[in-house]
Amino acid sequence: MTLQLGEFELIERIRRGQVVAAGSRTILGIGDDCAALALRPGEILLATTDMLMDGRHFLLDLHGAEAAGYKALGVNVSDIAAMAGLPIAALVAVALPRDRAEAVGEGLNRGVRVMADRFGIELIGGDTNAWDGPLVISVTVLGVASRQGIVTRSGARAGDAILVTGPLGGSLESGRHLRVEPRVELARQIQELAPIHAMIDISDGLVGDLGHILEESGGPGAVLEAEAIPIHEDAQRAALAGGRGALERALGDGEDFELCLTMSEAGAERVVAAFPGLRRIGWITADPRRLIRIGGRFEPWPAGGFDHLRAGCGRGGIATGAQA
Ligand code: ADP
Ligand code: MG
Numbered sequence: 001m002t003l004q005l006g007e008f009e010l011i012e013r014i015r016r017g018q019v020v021a022a023g024s025r026t027i028l029g030i031g032d033d034c035a036a037l038a039l040r041p042g043e044i045l046l047a048t049t050d051m052l053m054d055g056r057h058f059l060l061d062l063h064g065a066e067a068a069g070y071k072a073l074g075v076n077v078s079d080i081a082a083m084a085g086l087p088i089a090a091l092v093a094v095a096l097p098r099d100r101a102e103a104v105g106e107g108l109n110r111g112v113r114v115m116a117d118r119f120g121i122e123l124i125g126g127d128t129n130a131w132d133g134p135l136v137i138s139v140t141v142l143g144v145a146s147r148q149g150i151v152t153r154s155g156a157r158a159g160d161a162i163l164v165t166g167p168l169g170g171s172l173e174s175g176r177h178l179r180v181e182p183r184v185e186l187a188r189q190i191q192e193l194a195p196i197h198a199m200i201d202i203s204d205g206l207v208g209d210l211g212h213i214l215e216e217s218g219g220p221g222a223v224l225e226a227e228a229i230p231i232h233e234d235a236q237r238a239a240l241a242g243g244r245g246a247l248e249r250a251l252g253d254g255e256d257f258e259l260c261l262t263m264s265e266a267g268a269e270r271v272v273a274a275f276p277g278l279r280r281i282g283w284i285t286a287d288p289r290r291l292i293r294i295g296g297r298f299e300p301w302p303a304g305g306f307d308h309l310r311a312g313c314g315r316g317g318i319a320t321g322a323q324a
Contacts, residue, residue: 028152031216033082033201034143036150044145048079054134058178060097065104067178068137069111074180075203076141077119078257081184082201084151084191085143087119092126095136104135112139119184148191151261156198156217158286161268162224166258166277168206169235169250176234177255186275187259193274194267200260205252207290207301210260214290224251224282224301226294232256248302251292 005013015030027044028036034048052075054060058068073090080087092112096104105128116123121141165186171177183201190196198217200209206229214220231250239246263271268280282292291298 028150032153033079033199034085034150036083036145044150046080046083046085046143046145046150047140048076048143049138049140050075050079051136051138053136054097060104060135063175063178065107065135066111066114068135069108069113070115071111071178071180072108072137072139073112073115073121073141074182075257076139077115077121077182077184078180078201078203080141080143081182081187082151082199082259083143084146084148084187084196084199085184086146086188087121087141087143087182087184089122089124089142090116091124091140093138093140094126094128095133096128096130097135098130098132101130108135108137115180119182146188146191148195151187151191151196151199152216153198153200153213154216154218155196156213156220156262156284158220158284159265160197160262160284161265161280162210162222162260162262162282162284163268163271163278163280164202164206164230164258164260165275166256167230167232167235167250168202168256168258169232169246169253170238171232171234171253171255173238173241174234176232177257180257182257183259186277187261190261190271190275190278193271194263196261196263196267198262202256202258202260203254205254206256206260207251207303208254211290213260213262214284214288217284219288221285221288221290222282223285223298224292226292228279228281230279230281251302 018030020026025037027038034046037045039045052072058071077087165183198213200213202209226247229250231246235246235249238249262284272278272280290301292301
């Protein structure tokens, strides 16, 4: 079923209905990459959850259960990275296809373990079910905030530089979306060099996710510089095969799992000099328009960004992508 309401409007409705009790430990609830809970002074727990479905986020028959398990944990670790946090523990809940439950369950676990070991994450629990439907895996990751504190989506200010941690686009076509590289270390190293005002991981596409930063930051605008956007070779290759151009793919494709962040121009200069992969791609403006400078011209951003509830009508993620 495709709802008329978009994914983000639905979440917004849920968010508006949320009641925060007096004395709540919730520092950050619905609306960011992770929720944040205050435990003791100076100790902040991060929590995030993401569900992956066969046919939408991976193709079990093509990619195998191990790849699905690796990705399922990786996308959650990426949300911890987006807060500049450190992942510590994971819970894994699965609905296994009944006819091959054991093999799929074991394969998933192997993939989960590989990602968990990379980041020293402990698997502390989960839930196992089998049914006649396709494989579904839901992972919850807990983490802790850095000494400097959490980085939300809501701190972008006019005059900030916008940066990304790596090249973008074409991850679905190449299968790179399965090999998530969460930028946990890099986010923390950047934060040690300069205060990060706002940050998000790019799961829905650069313009979609930078759009979330703008909305959560009280509605400033942004100018992107087309020549500065790092375009992944996967996007170049996919563009050669036809359809959308490489820049359009870098701007709109999802599942890169690089980080998009904003900070002062002085901070940006320092971190770009320190980390070669990091690129300054534009700046935040008081003017609410969302523009891209291509050559000498300013144009509105192309439509882009992934919406799960609308996916049936447009670009449809992996199930309708050029993946297979
Ligand atoms: P991300 O892409 O970083 O995983 P999402 O776009 O999935 O973030 O979610 C945005 C925010 O909405 C997050 O804070 C998430 O926890 C929250 N959220 C999503 N779906 C629900 C839901 N059904 N109920 C409550 N909160 C939700
Ligand atoms: Mg995220």
